[in-house]
Amino acid sequence: MRKFHYLESRAIIRYFAEKYKDQGTDLLGKTIEERGLVEQWLEVEAHNFHPPINNLVINVLFAPLTGAPSD
Template sequence: MVVKVYGPDYATTKVVLVCLIEKEVEFETVHVDGFKGEQKQPEYLKLQPFGLFPVVQDGDYVLYESRAILRYFAEKYKNQGTNLLGKTIEDRGLVEQWLDVEAHNYTPPIYNLVKIYFASVLDGVP
């Protein structure tokens, strides 16, 4: 079964796509237009109750939050494609460390910059 990746053509959806490519997992993308508010529609909210990106659907299994998705596919397909988790417990510790560094030190400032940029670009747009 083909994995479906829901989200826009930018941002966190890209890291999920890179992970799936590295793990040689067949997938299709389902475009969700954040500018039009499609992520706030009831059908999307059934998949992701916070109306955020990305979401994956792996058969009947639905998962959101990009880092959880990355860990899921890296583990599920650990014997396929590129090894993303490392070969030792120490390697895995470093992977987890840098996922946390990215989550807490990189994402928040970038998210704020994106919000400010899009707020200024969309200011006055109905």
């Protein structure tokens, strides 16, 4: 069996959504229009929500764990 290693979170969720789409809700959309909307909102999340949340997680969660100063 071939092993895959995905490092990017959106690639990981797309992989699992596609792999298991027949076992529940098709999270990527049943039509090309629905898929387009899903992709649109994944891009909105990536460019508008991820950057500030990433900074927050680094400062609140990881800085104390590593002893680094948090902002």
